[in-house]
Amino acid sequence: MKYFILCCFPLFFLSACDDDEQVTTNSVEDYLIFGRYGFECFGNCITVYKLQGGELFADDLEYGFPETDDFQTTPLSNAQFQIAEVLSDEFPEELLETEQRIFGCPDCVDQGGFYLSLKRNGTVTTWQIDTDDVDQTQGILDYKSRIIEVMEAL
Numbered sequence: 001m002k003y004f005i006l007c008c009f010p011l012f013f014l015s016a017c018d019d020d021e022q023v024t025t026n027s028v029e030d031y032l033i034f035g036r037y038g039f040e041c042f043g044n045c046i047t048v049y050k051l052q053g054g055e056l057f058a059d060d061l062e063y064g065f066p067e068t069d070d071f072q073t074t075p076l077s078n079a080q081f082q083i084a085e086v087l088s089d090e091f092p093e094e095l096l097e098t099e100q101r102i103f104g105c106p107d108c109v110d111q112g113g114f115y116l117s118l119k120r121n122g123t124v125t126t127w128q129i130d131t132d133d134v135d136q137t138q139g140i141l142d143y144k145s146r147i148i149e150v151m152e153a154l
Contacts, residue, residue: 031051033049035059035151101125
């Protein structure tokens with residue numbers, strides 16, 4: 001029995017190390033994109049930011065929804081990252097628990113919308129949320145208010 005335990009312990013230890021490395025790798029690739037858009041406009045019609053790998057990046061867009069490479073390569077300041085990081089920390093789990101991806105009718109009457117895209121463990125999920133408080137829980141309404149606060153502070 002002692003021989004079995006001595007042989008299996010290193011295997012258990014090594015497999016635990018592999019899991020830690022995978023979590024670290026995934027966390028660097030994970031991201032949160034947040035911001036506002038309105039497509040019946042002139043000039044810059046979308047303002048989004050990407051939180052990734054402990055840094056905050058501003059978009060390079062004037063129109064359309066972002067792809068992962070539509071962001072500036074130089075991160076914003078650490079102070080700005082600290083302001084925006086709360087959006088990652090306070091992300092409403094209810095959005096992950098529902099199949100609904102569009103809340104209300106974002107930008108249907110030129111009122112704009114909020115855009116969210118979250119990549120966790122290799123899975124990307126995107127939401128569009130009406131600026132009007134239609135078809136939204138209190139948790140989503142609170143998160144929209146938080147996005148506005150963060151964007152105004154940036």
